[in-house]
Amino acid sequence: MPRIIIAKTAGFCWGVSRAIDLVMKAAEAGNTPIYTDGALIHNPQVLSLLESSDIHVSSNIESIDHGTIAIRAHGITPQRRQLLKSKGLKIVDATCPHVGGIQAIVKQHATKGYTIIIIGETGHPEVIGLMGFTQGRGFLIDKDEDLDNLPPLDGEKICIVAQSTQSRSRLYEVTERIRSLYPQAIVFDTLCDVTSDRQNEVLEMTKQVDLMIVVGGKNSGNTQRMAELSRKAGVTTYHIETEEELTAEMLQGHEVIGLTAGASTPDWMIKRVQARLQELLPQPVSV
């Protein structure tokens, strides 16, 4: 009998729930239209629901001259915050407190003269925000080549942080390489537990399942990494956004199916995927 194992950690993280609550409350209080400075979360289905509450994604917040502006969970640079404030519009700050904590570490150490090394993804909004606190002394390590391109930092004070959704193995690997060159570097484990808990659960699940379905926005970094971990563990893995992407062929020959989801995937979407799995699998199905 086919079996579905659903991850306990699947679905919205507290930072995303909080961001959505904050903008929804602002909308309910009549502060509409609300323009979010980029996509509030990496989930197109949730974004289209927010649209119906007069909450819109703006890719050009500089041009907004009415309504309310919302800062998303990823946070922004202090320079951008200043620019938004100068508009004189109402601002809903949905920066995740965990990300706010990383910004504080970067700011504090940059002020003390540290060179800041950020382990993260090029172009990720959280990384862009963090870079803004480095006072021009920040370096991003995304690919391994970035390590080779670091300027000589002998004798410099160095502070290493990571984008909250990086994997712990990546943090350790890069940190070790930097410390072999610069043992004076201090390291802050800035990974969000929400992310590591999900990643650990994915790894645990790969020992029990022969197919993994990871639900979440295709552009969601944390969802992509969960799928990547599962693939690396040798399990056939599909990263889908909605139940409509599932086909009977994808499930053929698989007995134990893992179902998990990124931090920006709502519960209702996980339930829809579960229902679709139950429809497509040979009956009966145990969950």
Ligand code: SF4
């Ligand atoms: S994954 Fe963690 S850091 Fe990112 S928004 Fe959620 S709670 Fe905040």
